[in-house]
Amino acid sequence: xxxxxxxxxxKLRDTFRAEAPQKLRLLRRWLFEACRDQAAADLNRSDFxxxxxxxxxxxxxxxxxxxxxxxxxxxxxxRVGAYPPDKKEAYETIMEAFQQIEDLIxxxxxxxxxxxxxxxxxxxFAPEESLENV
Amino acid sequence: xxxxxxxxxxxxLQETFVAEAREQIQKxxxxxxxxxxxxxxxxxxxLVELTxxxxxxxxxxxxxxxYTAVEVVCHPLEDVMAALKRKQIKIDAELLDxxxxxxxxxEKFLDVEEQSSLEAEAQETxxxxxxxxxxxxxxxxxxxxxxxxxEAIEPEDLAIKSVQVISExxxxxxxxxxxxxxxxxxxxxxxEAQLKSKExxxxxAKIEAERVETLRIPAVKLDSFMQKAEEMLSVKAMARQQRxxxxxxxxxxxxxxxxxxxxxxxxxxxxxxxxxxRSLNTSPQEQVIWRKMNDxxxxxxxxxxxxxxxxxxxxxxxxxxxxxxxxxxDVLLDETKRLLMMPCGTxxxxxxxxxxxxxxxxxxxxxxxxxxxxxxxxxxxxxQVKDPLLHLLRNSVDHGMETPxxxxxxxxxxxxxxxxxxSQIDGTVVxxxxxxxxxGINTEKVKQSAIRLGLISSEEAAKMGKEESLALIFKSQLxxxxxxxxxxxxxxxxxxxxxxxxxxxxxxxxETEPGKGSSFIITLPVTIATFRGVLVDVASKTFVVPTTSIxxxxxxxxxxxxPVEGNNTMLLGDSLIxxxxxxxxxxxxxxxxxxxxxxxxxxxxxxxxxxxDRMGFxxxxxxxxxxxxxxxxxxxxxxxxxxxxxxxxxxGKVVPILNSSDMLKxxxxxxxxxxxxxxxxxxxxxxxxxxxxxxxxxxxxxxDTLTARILLRNIxxxxxxxxxxxxxxxxxxxxxxxxxxxxxxxxxxxxIMNGFELTEQIRRDDGLSDIPVIxxxxxxxxxxxxxxxxxxxxxxxxxxSFDQSNLLDVIATLx
Numbered sequence: 001x002x003x004x005x006x007x008x009x010x011k012l013r014d015t016f017r018a019e020a021p022q023k024l025r026l027l028r029r030w031l032f033e034a035c036r037d038q039a040a041a042d043l044n045r046s047d048f049x050x051x052x053x054x055x056x057x058x059x060x061x062x063x064x065x066x067x068x069x070x071x072x073x074x075x076x077x078x079r080v081g082a083y084p085p086d087k088k089e090a091y092e093t094i095m096e097a098f099q100q101i102e103d104l105i106x107x108x109x110x111x112x113x114x115x116x117x118x119x120x121x122x123x124x125f126a127p128e129e130s131l132e133n134v
Numbered sequence: 135x136x137x138x139x140x141x142x143x144x145x146x147l148q149e150t151f152v153a154e155a156r157e158q159i160q161k162x163x164x165x166x167x168x169x170x171x172x173x174x175x176x177x178x179x180x181l182v183e184l185t186x187x188x189x190x191x192x193x194x195x196x197x198x199x200x201y202t203a204v205e206v207v208c209h210p211l212e213d214v215m216a217a218l219k220r221k222q223i224k225i226d227a228e229l230l231d232x233x234x235x236x237x238x239x240x241e242k243f244l245d246v247e248e249q250s251s252l253e254a255e256a257q258e259t260x261x262x263x264x265x266x267x268x269x270x271x272x273x274x275x276x277x278x279x280x281x282x283x284x285e286a287i288e289p290e291d292l293a294i295k296s297v298q299v300i301s302e303x304x305x306x307x308x309x310x311x312x313x314x315x316x317x318x319x320x321x322x323x324x325x326e327a328q329l330k331s332k333e334x335x336x337x338x339a340k341i342e343a344e345r346v347e348t349l350r351i352p353a354v355k356l357d358s359f360m361q362k363a364e365e366m367l368s369v370k371a372m373a374r375q376q377r378x379x380x381x382x383x384x385x386x387x388x389x390x391x392x393x394x395x396x397x398x399x400x401x402x403x404x405x406x407x408x409x410x411x412r413s414l415n416t417s418p419q420e421q422v423i424w425r426k427m428n429d430x431x432x433x434x435x436x437x438x439x440x441x442x443x444x445x446x447x448x449x450x451x452x453x454x455x456x457x458x459x460x461x462x463x464d465v466l467l468d469e470t471k472r473l474l475m476m477p478c479g480t481x482x483x484x485x486x487x488x489x490x491x492x493x494x495x496x497x498x499x500x501x502x503x504x505x506x507x508x509x510x511x512x513x514x515x516x517x518q519v520k521d522p523l524l525h526l527l528r529n530s531v532d533h534g535m536e537t538p539x540x541x542x543x544x545x546x547x548x549x550x551x552x553x554x555x556x557s558q559i560d561g562t563v564v565x566x567x568x569x570x571x572x573x574g575i576n577t578e579k580v581k582q583s584a585i586r587l588g589l590i591s592s593e594e595a596a597k598m599g600k601e602e603s604l605a606l607i608f609k610s611q612l613x614x615x616x617x618x619x620x621x622x623x624x625x626x627x628x629x630x631x632x633x634x635x636x637x638x639x640x641x642x643x644x645e646t647e648p649g650k651g652s653s654f655i656i657t658l659p660v661t662i663a664t665f666r667g668v669l670v671d672v673a674s675k676t677f678v679v680p681t682t683s684i685x686x687x688x689x690x691x692x693x694x695x696x697p698v699e700g701n702n703t704m705l706l707g708d709s710l711i712x713x714x715x716x717x718x719x720x721x722x723x724x725x726x727x728x729x730x731x732x733x734x735x736x737x738x739x740x741x742x743x744x745x746x747d748r749m750g751f752x753x754x755x756x757x758x759x760x761x762x763x764x765x766x767x768x769x770x771x772x773x774x775x776x777x778x779x780x781x782x783x784x785x786g787k788v789v790p791i792l793n794s795s796d797m798l799k800x801x802x803x804x805x806x807x808x809x810x811x812x813x814x815x816x817x818x819x820x821x822x823x824x825x826x827x828x829x830x831x832x833x834x835x836x837x838d839t840l841t842a843r844i845l846l847r848n849i850x851x852x853x854x855x856x857x858x859x860x861x862x863x864x865x866x867x868x869x870x871x872x873x874x875x876x877x878x879x880x881x882x883x884x885x886i887m888n889g890f891e892l893t894e895q896i897r898r899d900d901g902l903s904d905i906p907v908i909x910x911x912x913x914x915x916x917x918x919x920x921x922x923x924x925x926x927x928x929x930x931x932x933x934x935s936f937d938q939s940n941l942l943d944v945i946a947t948l949x
Contacts, residue, residue, distance in 0.1 A: 008848050012841055019840045050838075050883045057912050057933060058841035 009063060013108065016062035020105050023055045028098055034084040035091060045083050049075070055101075059110075066110035070097040073122030081126070090125040097122060144199075151199045152244050153350075158188045159241045160483045163234065167486040170230055171501045171549070178225070186215040192240075203243045203252035207236055210263040213275050223270055227494075232266050234487065353513070356473060363470040367664065367763040368782060370456075370463040375784030377456035380449040387442050394438060401431065471512060471661040478556045478566070479507025481520040485527060489552060492531045499538045499549040500531060506556030509564055512661040515638050519566070519658065522631040523554060526568040526654045529628070534572035534652055544649065546571070562660050571651040575644065577603040584609065604644045608632040633795070638662070639682055665764050667781070667791060669757035670740060673722040676789050678762060678781055683794035685741040685748055687756050692735045704750055706741065713739060713750035714801050720776060720792075742794045749801055764791060776800065831949055832856045832873075836866040836880040836892065837910075842933075846879060846910070849938045853945075863887025867895050870902055876949045882911040882918070890925050897926035906948040910941070 030048040034041035056071035074094045077085055085091045097118055104110045112119075165185040172178050189212045196204035211233055217223045236259050243252055264274060408424050416424070486502040493500040511519075530552045538548035555567045581595040584606045590598075598606075608628050635642045640658035667678035668687075688706070695702050695713050702713045717724060739750040762781040767774060778793035833855045835846045843859045850857050858873070860866035864887040866880065878896065882889035889909055896902045906928040911918070913932075922930040929944050 008845075011848070012845060015841045015844050047885065050885065053883060053912065054839045058839045060933075061841050061845050 012062045013064075016058055016064070017105055019058065020055060020067075021102070023051050024098060024102055024105075027051055027055070028095070031084060031091070031094065041084055048083070049079055052078070064104065064110035065112040066115035067101050067104050069112055069119045070101050070115050070122070073097065073119045073126070076126040077122060085125070087125065093118070093121050093125060148199050148201075148247070151195050151201065155192055155195065155201075155204070155244055156241065158192045159237055159244075161185075162188045162192075162237050163484075163487050166230055166234055166237075167490055167502070169225060170227070170490070179219075182215060182218045186212065186219050189215055201243070201249050203246070203249045203256035204240050206256040207240050207243070207259050207263070210260055210267060210274055211236055213267060213272060214263065216275070217270075217272050223272070229266075231494075232263060234490075236263060238487070356513075360470050360474060363466050364664075364763055366463045366466060367761060368784075370460050370761070371763075371782075371784035373452075373456040373459040373784075377449075377452040380445070380452040384442075384445045384449040387438070387445050391438060391442055394435065405431075467664060474513045475510040475661070476513045476516055477508050477510055478516065478564075479504070481516045481523070482507055482554065485524065485554070488524065489527055489531055492528060493535070496532065497537055498531060498535050500535055500552050501549050502527075503551060503553030503555075505553065509556045509558055510660075511564060511658065514662055515658055515660075518634060518638055519640075519656070522634050522656070523566065523568060525628075525631050527552060527554070530568065530570040530572065530652070534570040534574075536573050540573075559657065564658055564660055566656040566658065567653050568656070569651060569653040574648040574650055575604065575607070575646040575652050576648065577646075580604065580606050601643075604646065607644065608642070637795075664761050665791075666759060667762050668740070668759050669783075669789070670716070670753040671755040671757060672720065672753050673717040673724070674754070675722065676757070676787070677716075677720075678760070678789050678791040679740060679742070680791070680794055681759060683742050685744055687738065687740050688750075689736045689738055692737055695737075704739065706748070706750070709748070711741070711748050711750055712801070713752065716740070716751040716753050716797075719751065719797055719801055743798050747798065749798055751797070751801075762791070830856070831876045832858065833877045833879060833945075834858050834860060834866060834869060834875045836860045836863065836878065836884070836889070838862055838881065838884040842881065849941070850879075853942050855945075863889060863892030863895070866892055870896065870905070871899075875905060877945060878905055878907045879910055880907060882909055882913055882922075890921055893922075893925040893927050908941070908944065908948070 027048060030040075030044040030051075034044060034048070052071055052075050056068055056075060059065075059067035059071060074097050077090055077094065081090075085094065097115075100115060100118055104114065162185050165181045165188070169178060169181045169185070172181060189208055193205050193208035193212055196202070196208060214223075214229065214233060218225060218229075223229070239255070239259055243249070243256065246252055267274065405428065408428060411424065482504045485504065489500055489502045535550045535552065536544075536546075541548055541550060550571055552570045552572075553568075555569065557565050557567075559565050577600055581590070581598060581603050584590045585592055585595055590606070595603075608631070632642055635656055635658070638658055639662070640656055642654060642656045644652060644654055646652035666681040668681055668684055670677055670679055690704060695704050703710050704713045737752050738754070738756055739752050740756065741748055741750050743749055760781075760783070762783075764779045764781060766779055767777065776793055776796045777790045778796075779791045780788055781791055782788055833850050835843055835850070835857055836859070837843045837846065838861050847857045847859065858869060858875070860869050862884040863880070866878065867887065869875075870878070878892075880889040880892055887895075889911065893907045893909070896905060896907060907926065908929040908931065909922050909927045910931045910933060919930050928948055931941060931944075
């Protein structure tokens with residue numbers, strides 16, 4: 001069997017569109033709960049980070065760099081910095097990123113430029129420390 | 135650039151700039167790497183000074199030829215080096231990373247003539263440098279800020295050792311550097327300055343006297359010249375053929391003369407008889423006949439003697455011509471080869487940077503030592519040996535070198551030593567020693583890996599000495615690495631290194647001491663020897679076998695060939711080696727000579743290969759050895775099995791040159807080796823008996839995202855594997871206990887049970903512990919890789935960098 005790359009990419013994007021909204025819903029809920037209740041934050045931190053990391057990974061597989069960069073920016077704030085974020089502006093910017101991801105999911109293309117502005121804002125909240133795993 | 139310059143001049147200037155810029159960048163990279171491991175302040179200052187100067191010159195030249203992207207990046211880098219020079223900032227790894235990565239990018243810019251297309255990339259890099267400068271409190275300078283500082287550096291400080299005909303004295307900078315300095319007012323100082331100036335002039339005069347004019351000649355022109363010089367081998371062969379033909383004619387004639395001489399007494403008797411008969415009552419008519427016969431005999435005798443003299447002269451001339459041609463062609467070839475000699479150091483460029491980057495990636499501290507870079511070798515050998523050397527260096531960093539913590543724990547310095555030392559063994563051979571002071575090679579591990587792969591049996595392993603065990607490392611697929619990564623561990627590299635070195639007429643061996651380090655010692659000829667081949671007859675056709683690939687030629691009785699495990703073998707000394715008929719390998723019709731099945735019939739067997747990799751090839755006849763000119767088969771016939779080229783003999787006959795490496799591989803596949811491997815595998819790895827074709831091989835893909843599972847499923851199914859998927863480690867473990875799989879490919883970060891835990895469970899379970907596990911993950915850190923090793927994964931791929939063919943290759947080596 002020969003790998004038809006165009007067909008595979010279409011299949012991967014369809015799968016992504018089916019899979020990503022559920023992950024995004026979970027991420028929003030967990031972050032919201034974490035901000036309200038420290039116990040919830042302790043409980044869902046690892047799940048949250050895993051799902052966010054996964055969302056970043058599958059957007060890369062589906063060839064959607066804008067979504068990948070938004071996930072990476074959010075992950076950078078939360079993995080090395082505090083979870084939930086210790087600044088209200090950081091929380092709001094992450095939620096804004098999730099909203100933009102939701103808007104981008106149905107589209108066929110998501111070039112990096114689409115999310116450039118938001119990514120810059122996310123990076124302003126990121127800690128200086130480098131991240132090998134992000 | 136000035137509009138007055140013609141397009142051709144501009145082009146020439148740009149070409150010159152690019153060639154010089156590459157040299158400057160290489161010097162910058164070398165200096166920066168030396169700087170990282172240099173602890174002596176004076177040396178540090180000198181390296182900073184030199185780097186600063188190179189950067190400044192590079193920027194200036196780039197501006198002159200309108201390589202704007204290069205200039206844009208070099209400008210802030212120059213500021214960083216200036217700050218280092220003034221000791222405003224300190225050297226650290228982050229700074230070096232930034233300057234090195236930026237300068238490597240600049241090197242890529244040199245490939246692009248249309249610099250405006252690089253604007254965005256150059257600006258991005260410049261911004262990165264500027265951000266770094268801002269962070270450490272530096273500001274960008276005006277572009278000509280350092281003109282005075284650079285010009286103040288004495289020319290002798292620059293350590294320029296080679297002089298080029300593209301005279302430096304013609305450049306404005308050089309003119310400024312050579313112009314006398316203004317005198318100072320104090321008389322003592324003036325005297326001192328005059329003294330220095332005198333010394334400086336003497337120094338310059340000395341340099342001038344030693345100056346040897348050199349020319350830049352494109353390598354392609356030299357290669358073409360070498361080819362033309364090699365064509366002269368045909369002339370040499372033709373002269374040799376003529377000499378042999380003349381000698382053969384002379385021999386034939388001498389035989390005739392001998393026969394004539396033998397007949398001389400009879401001839402004399404006949405003449406006496408004729409005289410007697412003439413005096414008898416013979417008629418005048420008969421007397422005329424007798425006289426004519428006598429004349430003919432005299433004439434014939436004189437003619438043969440005169441012909442013999444002429445043939446002797448021709449033979450002597452042919453001999454002289456052949457001798458003179460042979461000498462002239464040999465001298466021409468030797469001199470041409472000398473033109474192609476280059477210092478080894480030219481291939482070492484870039485090695486320190488690669489080693490540094492790899493070491494940093496792996497969290498190791500390494501110092502690179504390159505010794506003997508001025509020893510010269512044929513550039514064709516150098517270009518071929520570059521990749522093997524780089525491979526060995528990468529292996530040393532990845533496998534040989536310990537982490538700084540490991541080194542400290544055994545009392546070694548945190549920073550390890552890796553390097554290459556070149557030394558001249560004699561006029562024809564050099565030795566390249568790739569060394570490290572790391573952990574050394576564990577020969578027991580090597581043997582265990584070889585047993586596991588079925589390359590040797592346990593009994594054979596037990597009998598093996600250290601050298602023999604180490605030689606196993608060069609077997610394809612053998613690796614002692616605990617895990618396969620993108621860098622190494624698949625056991626393919628060293629086999630290729632060995633093959634490439636052999637192709638160059640060299641050899642490689644290993645010296646190692648546990649805990650103290652290893653050396654891979656390569657011996658290479660200084661130049662590529664003129665190709666010599668042995669002419670053999672097979673099925674009434676003539677072929678050339680490369681002399682270097684013939685171990686020996688033996689004559690054995692037909693019944694000395696015995697079948698072992700269904701394949702023909704013969705005893706050579708104490709070794710049993712496989713034998714086949716060359717005509718079978720070359721797929722030629724069976725010759726009439728072969729049809730005779732007499733048991734005591736003598737067969738001629740050419741033994742090809744070396745060491746354990748020898749094989750006998752039965753040929754009809756071995757004719758003679760020749761110096762031959764190898765002609766390529768051209769594009770149409772590229773890849774013809776078992777044939778590497780053709781040659782034209784002195785007689786004009788076109789003869790194929792056999793590719794002995796191909797022949798050995800092909801024959802091994804089809805005869806003895808396959809049987810041997812099967813037998814060994816059967817003895818050592820019973821579970822491997824049931825290995826099946828890809829279609830029957832089952833892979834379990836474990837990932838908690840559907841998108842990733844679909845990607846992997848498609849890749850594996852396209853390669854013909856059967857796939858089953860699981861959402862997490864726990865589900866995978868249940869599936870593995872209920873169904874058979876040949877391999878597990880798993881993500882790491884998963885809910886319920888992650889990839890590390892899954893692998894640990896697999897290794898603990900007696901029924902599953904043999905199944906290879908590959909981790910495909912986005913976790914890139916050294917700690918994660920090490921954890922992968924410790925839990926027992928066979929390979930570790932980072933999702934962001936893996937390519938599917940690489941992954942499939944690794945799977946092929948594991949199942």
